[in-house]
Amino acid sequence: MTSPTGPARPRPTHNHPVALLRGFVTSGVIGASLALVVVGFVLESVPVIVGGAVLAVVYSVLCRLAGAPARARKAAxxxxxxxxxxxxxxxxxxxxxxxxxxxxxxxxxxxxxxxxxxxxxxxxxxxxxxxxxxxxxxxxxxxxxxxxxxxxxxxxxxxxxxxxxxxxxxxxxxxLVREPPQGRAYGLALLVGLLVGAAVVVLPLRAELLAPRDTARPPSAPQPSVSSSTSTTVTSSGSGTVLLGPGQSMLDQDRLRGSIEDLTEEKGSDGASGSPDEALTVVVQDKLLSVVFAPTGMPAPRFDPRSLPYERIPALVEEARTTLGTGPVQTWQVTAERLTGPLVLRVGVTGPKGSASLEADERGTVVRRTPAAGG
Incomplete structure (x- = not known):
């Protein structure tokens, strides 16, 4: 069998108006569906996301039904x-x-x-x-x-x-015989349809997409204010903290007094509930000060944090670190409160041999010692 010449090559079948229109519409629906899904995720809108998926499914079903006669003719x-x-x-x-x-x-x-x-x-x-x-x-x-x-x-x-x-x-x-090419016009129709479909979705929603997101903290969240380059003061409706930077300690001269004054001033100027002159608890660590302020009208034991015996606290910490048998102290903490009766300063220390504590009165005089069990 010989073949000096081949069959005439079929001409492209996607360059007539019906094919171009079908390609444009199909590509437009795809662009709109994708845009709806993306915009839905950006706006966190479930209905928009579902709308994009439903649009794609409905159009696919309609195309399937509309193309049934053509498929039947090809099969025949x-x-x-x-x-x-x-x-x-x-x-x-x-x-x-x-x-x-x-x-x-x-x-x-x-x-x-x-x-x-x-x-x-x-x-x-x-x-x-x-x-x-x-x-x-x-x-x-x-x-x-x-x-x-x-x-x-x-x-x-x-x-x-x-x-x-x-x-x-x-x-x-x-x-050589190949499947007819779609043609440049058909490819252009697909591209234009995709862009038009996406634009139909994005342009009406551009205001919402470009609107700034409110990422501010809720009103009740603590608002930090830097009181110096090496410490940070944070106050909220019921508490306040001061965090020191490297190379500083609450046991430094006048550091604790100044930190408490900073907190009471911030508390008095923020307009929140609670009295800046009264606290329920004051907790002092090496680089951290925490104050729980007393809410206005709350019938609970309270005290003025500015009345603490600041000059005695470093000596009390040193005494607890060296006389309670914990070994080299790893952490220490001073807690001031008056749950029952007068103000009490409790100094707790922890070391290799266990935990220990001592208590002092409002003048800083030691009234009780609890050595470490292993000391």
């Missing part, structure tokens, strides 16, 4: 069975029993000139040795689409006999 087109010679084949990477194989074939119809075509078919590993260059196989394709070639796995006895004794001459490369 007669198929042509013919012999084809294997010019070359190449197995691609695949998993499982069937692997994709690229075939370069010369198709030799009985009633038309031979032509070349390239296809990819899935072939079982067991049957793969039966396909080799120079061999002849039975194929079929729709009469109006010669590029859509399919290998016939189980041909009829008549075609099996014909393939067994046939020889197909190689068609020239110029006779």
């Amino acid at each position: 087109v007669a198929k042509r069975t013919a012999l084809a010679g294997i010019e070359s084949l190449r197995a691609l990477d695949g998993e499982g029993g069937d692997i994709p194989v690229e075939f370069d074939l010369t198709v030799a119809p009985d009633d038309a000139p031979a032509y070349r075509v390239s296809i990819t078919a899935y072939v079982n590993l067991v049957a793969l040795p039966g396909y080799r260059p120079g061999g002849v196989v039975v194929i079929e394709h729709p009469v109006d689409r010669p590029w859509r070639v399919r290998l016939v796995g189980r041909p009829t006895p008549e075609w099996t006999q014909r393939a067994a004794g046939a020889r197909v001459d190689t068609a020239p490369p110029s006779s």
